[in-house]
Amino acid sequence: MTQSAAIVTGAAGDIGAAIAAKLADDHDIVLLADIDPKAAAATAAKLGSADRFIPVECDVTSENSVAALARRAAQIGTVRTLVNNAGAARAVSLHDTTPEIWRADNALNLEAAFLTFRAVEDQLKASKGSVVNIASVNGMNVFGHPAYSAAKAGLLHFTRLVAVEYGKFGIRSNAVAPGTVKTQAWEIRAAANPNVFEDARRWYPLQRVVDPKDVANAVGFLAGPLAAAITGVCLPVDCGLTAGQAELARTFSQSEHY
Numbered sequence: 001m002t003q004s005a006a007i008v009t010g011a012a013g014d015i016g017a018a019i020a021a022k023l024a025d026d027h028d029i030v031l032l033a034d035i036d037p038k039a040a041a042a043t044a045a046k047l048g049s050a051d052r053f054i055p056v057e058c059d060v061t062s063e064n065s066v067a068a069l070a071r072r073a074a075q076i077g078t079v080r081t082l083v084n085n086a087g088a089a090r091a092v093s094l095h096d097t098t099p100e101i102w103r104a105d106n107a108l109n110l111e112a113a114f115l116t117f118r119a120v121e122d123q124l125k126a127s128k129g130s131v132v133n134i135a136s137v138n139g140m141n142v143f144g145h146p147a148y149s150a151a152k153a154g155l156l157h158f159t160r161l162v163a164v165e166y167g168k169f170g171i172r173s174n175a176v177a178p179g180t181v182k183t184q185a186w187e188i189r190a191a192a193n194p195n196v197f198e199d200a201r202r203w204y205p206l207q208r209v210v211d212p213k214d215v216a217n218a219v220g221f222l223a224g225p226l227a228a229a230i231t232g233v234c235l236p237v238d239c240g241l242t243a244g245q246a247e248l249a250r251t252f253s254q255s256e257h258y
């Protein structure tokens, strides 16, 4: 029987690495696709044996690079799970967003998911597999980083597009929307404000930020058999951020119970 494979893009990052570790529970092999080959190799080596964790250099914004990734996966197994996790934000406000940044953020955070999906859709049909797109709370409400956020909102709609058009092949498509996750992506902001996570905490009903493992657990659930009837949804993993803010509820209601 062919080996079941999972592809995780941006797998050298903290969230991607946690997802790759989780998916190894029920996939034979995990391909760690990243634009940074050294970091992907180091992450793969940390996660386990070289025949199960396979680093692949891949720029998810390049059609050729993504096609090579799909071929590599097909040589060693059949893709059952595609996790579109590579992502980044380049400008904090519309004022700071140039046309180049707008296009680059959309290419990485939205178009890449389309490219990777089309490249592995035949393998997903064969395995009746699923796609999990790593979106963000930024795709649901306004929290800054506009081009990134518009792309993540598009990614949520892309999630539904796949669910509806490919459901007849048994392919499922879901999204996870993390709130603040302490990762390398925050390095610059944490250097500018060492209290950034403390400052963020007060807006979260659970009074903490998200851990990469929290995101990985949600991906593992959505990609696994327990979610067999779930498709087209976005699961926020946001410690309650998109439910509301206790401080605002206290201001509006003047109740000390918030």
Ligand SMILES: NC(=O)c1ccc[n+]([C@@H]2O[C@H](COP(=O)([O-])OP(=O)(O)OC[C@H]3O[C@@H](n4cnc5c(N)ncnc54)[C@H](O)[C@@H]3O)[C@@H](O)[C@H]2O)c1
Residues within 6 Å of the ligand: 009, 010, 011, 012, 013, 014, 015, 016, 033, 034, 035, 036, 039, 058, 059, 060, 061, 084, 085, 086, 087, 088, 108, 134, 135, 136, 137, 177, 178, 179, 180, 181, 182, 183, 184, 185, 186
């Ligand atoms: N960290 C957070 O607070 C947070 C919150 C919500 C959503 N997310 C989302 O989670 C995902 C992972 O974020 P993270 O914090 O681990 O980021 P990160 O910056 O730590 O890791 C991202 C990884 O993607 C890789 N990458 C960048 N461009 C690429 C390309 N063109 N092709 C292939 N790989 C590429 C990088 O090399 C890096 O290893 C992203 O989609 C991000 O938008 C993160």
